[in-house]
Amino acid sequence: xxxxxxxxxxxxxxxxxxxxxxxxxxxxxxxxxxxxxxxxxxxxxxxxxxxxxxxxxxxxxxxxxxxxxxxxxxxxxxxxxxxxxxxxxxxxxxxxxxxxxxxxxxxxxxxxxxxxxxxxxxxxxxxxxxxxxxxxxxxxxxxxxxxxxxxxxxxxxxxxxxxxxxxxxxxxxxxxxxxxxxxxxxxxxxxxxxxxxxxxxxxxxxxxxxxxxxxxxxxxxxxxxxxxxxxxxxxxxxxxxxxxxxxxxxxxxxxxxxxxxxxxxxxxxxxxxxxxxxxxxxxxxxxxxxxxxxxxxxxxxxxxxxxxxxxxxxxxxxxxxxxxxxxxxxxx
Ligand code: ADP
Numbered sequence: 001x002x003x004x005x006x007x008x009x010x011x012x013x014x015x016x017x018x019x020x021x022x023x024x025x026x027x028x029x030x031x032x033x034x035x036x037x038x039x040x041x042x043x044x045x046x047x048x049x050x051x052x053x054x055x056x057x058x059x060x061x062x063x064x065x066x067x068x069x070x071x072x073x074x075x076x077x078x079x080x081x082x083x084x085x086x087x088x089x090x091x092x093x094x095x096x097x098x099x100x101x102x103x104x105x106x107x108x109x110x111x112x113x114x115x116x117x118x119x120x121x122x123x124x125x126x127x128x129x130x131x132x133x134x135x136x137x138x139x140x141x142x143x144x145x146x147x148x149x150x151x152x153x154x155x156x157x158x159x160x161x162x163x164x165x166x167x168x169x170x171x172x173x174x175x176x177x178x179x180x181x182x183x184x185x186x187x188x189x190x191x192x193x194x195x196x197x198x199x200x201x202x203x204x205x206x207x208x209x210x211x212x213x214x215x216x217x218x219x220x221x222x223x224x225x226x227x228x229x230x231x232x233x234x235x236x237x238x239x240x241x242x243x244x245x246x247x248x249x250x251x252x253x254x255x256x257x258x259x260x261x262x263x264x265x266x267x268x269x270x271x272x273x274x275x276x277x278x279x280x281x282x283x284x285x286x287x288x289x290x291x292x293x294x295x296x297x298x299x300x301x302x303x304x305x306x307x308x309x310x311x312x313x314x315x316x317x318x319x320x321x322x323x324x325x326x327x328x329x330x331x332x
Contacts, residue, residue: 007101014094018087025083029076036072043068110279110294117281117293121163124291125156155200162229163293169226170278170295173302179220186214186256186327187249189221190228194247197232204236204243214249214256215329223303228260230296231323235262237290255309255328263320272313276301 047059059065132153136146169177191208198206217224228247236243244263249256267275267282274280279294304311304325314322 007097010097011094014090014097018090021083021086021090025079028079032072032075032079036068039068040065110277110281113281114279114293117291118163118167121291121293122160125160128156129153129160158200162233165226166230166293166295166299170299170302173299173306174278177302177306179223179303179306181218182221184217184219184221184224186217186224186258189224190247190249190258193225193228193232197229197236201236201243204239204245206232206243206245206247209246209248211248211250214251217255217307217327217329219307219327220303223306227300227303227325228258230300231260234296235260235264235321237292238262239264252326255326258325258327259322261316261320261322263316266315266319267313267321275313276311 043065044059047062132149135141135149141149187210194206194208198204232245232247235245239262246259246261248259248261271282275282275297277294278298280298281292281294300323301311304327307327309325309327311326312324314324316322
């Protein structure tokens, strides 16, 4: 609200300045013309024709008159030029103000969306776990049923744990993240995380292709766990039918290439850069079905960068998205 008022005031000041400057320009042009005409009249009065007749074209051809006219034109151009530069500067200022207000408004909107979604994300597993505990406390259920309830509570607890991990990690990534340099076997890490994910999402079809052996990497095991987990969870979450995911790993001369491909709705080109921003989610909170906080890909990108790697978002064929990560082997 306050922002809108400031925006309105600055636009009004700019409009006032443009109007005032246009008025001053017109005034200067008129004054310049008046001065020229006054000097012209003075010259006519002072010009003496040898025969005593009217000065006419003889005066117009005299060097003094031509000098006066040149000066008048020069001043006119100068006034126009200055006016043009001033108006262009004002418009540039207006454009910068507009840009920074829009950025600020979108950042505020993202923060609001984040608060809404985080509240929801925290509330639902907490309520689910409470319900399970209350049920188990009130009723003595057969072991099979009790186990079923406990498993679902454990699943919710894991979701909660991952969410808190993501929150902590994203805070750390902005301040003091130094990747631990330990040996990471990406191939076994990926297959372990894939089988964990397959357990949690039996409806999803997942496959792992090791195109060529990838070298052992020096890096942060828990960081790479977050990268792979976030990409897998997104591929499952945003699938608009039965999720179908292919992960491939390839050893290269400089390190490895890890790709996570899905057959989901895909990501529009205009959004491909923005999805790595903190809290950024495509669409509005009202139209979005999938749960999330907008932190996942921010974390993925930051961790990849901290290891000197590079991430690309590509279109999968015939549909879906491919996240392709180039990971260099760290020099010791
Ligand atoms: P979150 O999933 O919590 O919203 P992310 O940072 O992980 O946040 O993702 C940002 C946005 O990118 C998501 O809101 C979603 O719209 C889009 N996105 C991410 N991964 C995929 C995917 N595999 N397919 C389609 N859209 C995706």
